[in-house]
Amino acid sequence: MVIELERYKIELKVDNAYITNSADNLNHYNRVYFAQLDAAFSTKVGLKIFENDELINSTIIGSVGGTTGIHKNSQILEKDKILVCCSDSIFCLSIPALDLIWKTQADQVTCFEIFKYNNSYIIHGELEISKLDSKGRIIWQKSGTDIFTTQTGINDFVITEKYIKATDWGNRTYKFDFNGREIE
Numbered sequence: 001m002v003i004e005l006e007r008y009k010i011e012l013k014v015d016n017a018y019i020t021n022s023a024d025n026l027n028h029y030n031r032v033y034f035a036q037l038d039a040a041f042s043t044k045v046g047l048k049i050f051e052n053d054e055l056i057n058s059t060i061i062g063s064v065g066g067t068t069g070i071h072k073n074s075q076i077l078e079k080d081k082i083l084v085c086c087s088d089s090i091f092c093l094s095i096p097a098l099d100l101i102w103k104t105q106a107d108q109v110t111c112f113e114i115f116k117y118n119n120s121y122i123i124h125g126e127l128e129i130s131k132l133d134s135k136g137r138i139i140w141q142k143s144g145t146d147i148f149t150t151q152t153g154i155n156d157f158v159i160t161e162k163y164i165k166a167t168d169w170g171n172r173t174y175k176f177d178f179n180g181r182e183i184e
Contacts, residue, residue: 001070005077008049012070015046031059033100043068043087049096059098063087066110073113085111102136124157129166140180144168
């Protein structure tokens with residue numbers, strides 16, 4: 001996936017074949033942000049930043065937990081930073097340097113999606129719905145009876161003006177206000 005921010009193009013790509021310090025890597029990165037260097041991560045995400053079609057920086061991130069893909073809601077791009085879902089964590093990296101600003105484990109297994117809400121972030125995780133502040137601190141987390149996805153994966157997580165609606169595997173629906181209280 002390629003996204004643009006002013007004069008930068010940012011390329012995000014799952015790069016699960018990457019091995020730290022291997023000469024056989026297809027891609028090479030300026031920085032490596034892994035929770036543990038020896039861990040076998042289910043997801044590794046490579047980021048490259050280009051200015052005027054010239055590569056100016058790159059990094060790869062990885063964390064333990066379930067698999068995360070790259071899609072429309074797996075990252076948030078802001079003026080000076082990018083936030084990316086990667087396995088059980090959210091990584092916040094500076095633009096264009098790709099320095100790690102913070103990393104937060106926002107779900108016990110997998111962070112599916114991230115959404116901006118005022119000066120905070122709402123995370124649709126497999127086991128938890130989380131709200132993080134702008135520094136990556138967990139404000140609240142809520143879990144349900146089962147995982148927060150359905151067999152179809154369609155409309156299983158919706159943010160409205162008044163609440164967050166999540167549907168679990170058993171098709172039970174949960175509504176949370178933005179303070180983390182369950183409603184209805």
